[in-house]
Amino acid sequence: MKNEDLIAKLKTIVxxxxxxxxxxxxxxxxxTFVGDLKINSANLVDIILDVEDEFDIRIENxxxxxxxxxxxxxxxxxxxxxS
Numbered sequence: 001m002k003n004e005d006l007i008a009k010l011k012t013i014v015x016x017x018x019x020x021x022x023x024x025x026x027x028x029x030x031x032t033f034v035g036d037l038k039i040n041s042a043n044l045v046d047i048i049l050d051v052e053d054e055f056d057i058r059i060e061n062x063x064x065x066x067x068x069x070x071x072x073x074x075x076x077x078x079x080x081x082x083s
Contacts, residue, residue: 001081003029006074013050017043029071055081 011027018024019038023031033039033047048064051057051073057080059067067073 001078003074006077007070009054010051010070010073013054014039014047017047027070029074030069032069033073034068051077057081 007027007029011024014027014033014037015024017037017039019040020036023036023038027037031037033044034041039047044067045064048059048067052059055077057077059076059080063076067076
């Protein structure tokens with residue numbers, strides 16, 4: 001999947017949980033979910049579940065702990081959908 005398509009899907013998934021709209025408008029691979037978008041840890045779990053549903057993948061606990069940024073989320077999703 002192209003990075004642009006993946007970022008677009010991730011934006012749709014995280015948008016309901018975003019607390020910082022300005023950071024969301026400038027979302028890039030370097031954006032962090034907690035630091036930049038001000039998403040709390042409970043909502044981060046919801047995002048992970050939504051990502052699993054959207055891409056029909058299973059994200060393991062170790063991967064969940066690493067999924068703190070858009071870049072990390074993209075890497076995890078790409079590793080799952082290409083294997």
